[in-house]
Amino acid sequence: xxxxxPYPRDLVGHAGRAPHPHWxxxxxxxxxxxxxxxxxxxxxxxxxxxxxxxxxxxxxxxxLTGARNLNVESIFEYGSRVGAWEILRVLADAGAAxxxxxxxxxxxxxxxxxxxxxxxxxxxxxxxxxxxxxxSVPEDLERAHMRHNVEAITxxxxxxxxxxxxxxxxxxxxxxxxxxxxxxxxxxxxxxDLPYWTEVAGRRHLVIPYSFDTNDSRLQxxxxxxxxxxxxxxxxxxxxxxxxxxxAGRPRMMSIGLHGRIIGRPGxxxxxxxxxxxxxxxxxxxxxxxxxxxxxxxxxxxxx
Numbered sequence: 001x002x003x004x005x006p007y008p009r010d011l012v013g014h015a016g017r018a019p020h021p022h023w024x025x026x027x028x029x030x031x032x033x034x035x036x037x038x039x040x041x042x043x044x045x046x047x048x049x050x051x052x053x054x055x056x057x058x059x060x061x062x063x064l065t066g067a068r069n070l071n072v073e074s075i076f077e078y079g080s081r082v083g084a085w086e087i088l089r090v091l092a093d094a095g096a097a098x099x100x101x102x103x104x105x106x107x108x109x110x111x112x113x114x115x116x117x118x119x120x121x122x123x124x125x126x127x128x129x130x131x132x133x134x135x136s137v138p139e140d141l142e143r144a145h146m147r148h149n150v151e152a153i154t155x156x157x158x159x160x161x162x163x164x165x166x167x168x169x170x171x172x173x174x175x176x177x178x179x180x181x182x183x184x185x186x187x188x189x190x191x192x193d194l195p196y197w198t199e200v201a202g203r204r205h206l207v208i209p210y211s212f213d214t215n216d217s218r219l220q221x222x223x224x225x226x227x228x229x230x231x232x233x234x235x236x237x238x239x240x241x242x243x244x245x246x247x248a249g250r251p252r253m254m255s256i257g258l259h260g261r262i263i264g265r266p267g268x269x270x271x272x273x274x275x276x277x278x279x280x281x282x283x284x285x286x287x288x289x290x291x292x293x294x295x296x297x298x299x300x301x302x303x304x
Contacts, residue, residue: 010191010198013191013192013196014192014194014196018193018194018250018252019194019301020249020250020251021194021251021252021253021296021297021300021301022251022300023251023286023296024286024296025284025286026251026284027246027251027284027285027286028243028246028247028251028282028283028284028285029239029242029243029245029246029251029252029253029254029284029285029286030251030252030253030254030286030288030293031239031253031254031256031279031285031286031287031288032098032099032208032253032254032255032256032288032289032290032293033091033096033097033098033099033256033258033287034098034099034100034101034210034255034256034257034258034290035084035087035088035091035098035099035100035101035122035258035259035260036100036101036127036167036257036258036259037079037080037084037100037101037102037103037106037107037113037117037127037260038076038079038101038103038106038127038131038259039076039077039079039080039084039106039110039260039261040076040080040103040105040106040108040109040110041103041104041105041106041109041128041129041130041131041132042055042076042130042131042132043063043131043132044068044073045066045067045068046068047105047130049132050065050066051063051064051065051066051067052064052067052068052069052072052073053069053072053073053076054072056217056220056259056261056262057072057075057076057220057221058075058220058221058261058262059071059072059075059221075261076261078260078261078264078265079259079260079261079262079264080106080109080110080113080260082260082264083259083260083261083262083263083264083265083269084113084260084264085113085116085260085264086260086264086269087258087260087263087264087269087272088116088117088120090269090272090273090276091120091122091276092120093273094273094276094277094280096276096287097122097123097287097288097289097292098122098123098287098289099122099123099124099125099163099289099290099291100117100122100123100124100125101125101126101127101165101167102117102124102125102126102127102149102153102157102161103127103128103129103130103131103149104126104128104129104130104145104148104149104151104152104153105129105130105131105152106131107152107153107156107157108152108156111156114156114157115156117157118156118157118158122289123162123163123289123290123291123292124153124157124159124161125161125162125163125164125165125187125290125291126146126149126150126153126161126163126164126165126183127149127165127166127167128145128146128149128166128167129145129146129148129149129152130145131167132168133168133170134166134168134169134170134173135168135169135170135171136170137170139172139176142170142172142173142176143176143179143180146176146177146180147180149161150180150182160182161183162182162183162184162185162291162294163183163184163185163186163187163208163290163291163294164177164183164185164186164187164188165186165187165188165210166188167188169188173188174186174188174200174205175200175201177200177205178200178201178203178205179201184206184291184294184295184298185205185206185207185208185290185291185293185294186205186206186207186208187207187208187209187210187255187290188207188210189207189209189210190209190210190211190212191209192209193209193242193252193253193254194209194252194253195207195208195209195253195293195294195297195301196209197301206294206297206298208253208290208293208294208297209255210255210257211254211255211256211257212257213234213238214234214235214238214254214255214256214257215256215257216231216257216258216259216262216263216268217257217259217262218231218234219231219262219263219268220262227267227268227271228263228267228268228269228270228271228272229271231263231268231271232271232272232274232275235256235275236275236278238254239254239275239278239279242254243282243284243285246284247284253293256275258272
């Protein structure tokens with residue numbers, strides 16, 4: 001960067017003076033459960049990619065150039081064939097509101113799960129048309145993917161998505177979200193426990209941060225969790241700390257990331273059920289969609 005250029009990062013945030021969110025019914029914490037539905041949209045030469053997938057696979061596999069990795073493909077298929085259904089059942093049994101981050105191509109390749117998600121009434125947010133790294137994707141192609149993702153969700157779910165999360169965004173992603181329009185928020189950030197306003201291309205834009213730490217992706221090979229119990233314990237401890245903060249008059253939010261091919265496995269899914277039971281034992285917990293958080297923040301903290 002040149003000396004006269006403004007520094008593009010915000011390291012200050014609320015500077016220890018976070019606004020009181022005044023969640024509905026003065027809840028002590030807002031909890032956002034997120035099911036990431038990606039299976040079928042990952043890197044694969046069948047999708048025209050140059051290599052196989054290597055991220056979040058349970059195998060720690062290296063990408064194979066110009067070839068299929070059948071083991072990796074099969075692991076992803078477990079998420080779409082079994083794991084996502086298990087998570088939907090656990091959420092329904094708990095009566096828990098949640099958001100689905102949906103990859104457009106993944107939904108298009110599994111109309112059965114798309115129909116089930118539509119029936120569930122869960123919020124469905126965009127997760128990119130492909131589950132790939134958009135760091136080097138040309139702007140015009142990313143814009144086209146973004147529009148396709150919106151169209152696919154609208155067609156298959158029956159309502160237009162109002163949230164965005166790429167997961168592996170590029171330098172143009174947030175600006176393209178704002179330029180595309182129709183979104184209340186994006187979640188490509190991990191830098192706070194409360195929503196915040198930012199300015200993008202001269203427009204005010206709401207960011208609802210997500211989380212990689214209270215996320216089942218840490219259970220994949222190479223991660224630091226080995227069992228569902230470790231995932232449960234970490235999420236429980238995070239919830240308990242934030243809940244105490246809310247009791248002390250400093251309510252915040254918590255995001256919990258889920259994947260069918262990860263927490264949806266038989267040896268792990270019970271950890272999610274136990275976590276939801278733990279949440280239900282506490283009063284003043286707002287289990288909500290990310291769209292509901294955005295709508296609340298816009299209504300009560302629209303002044304930025």
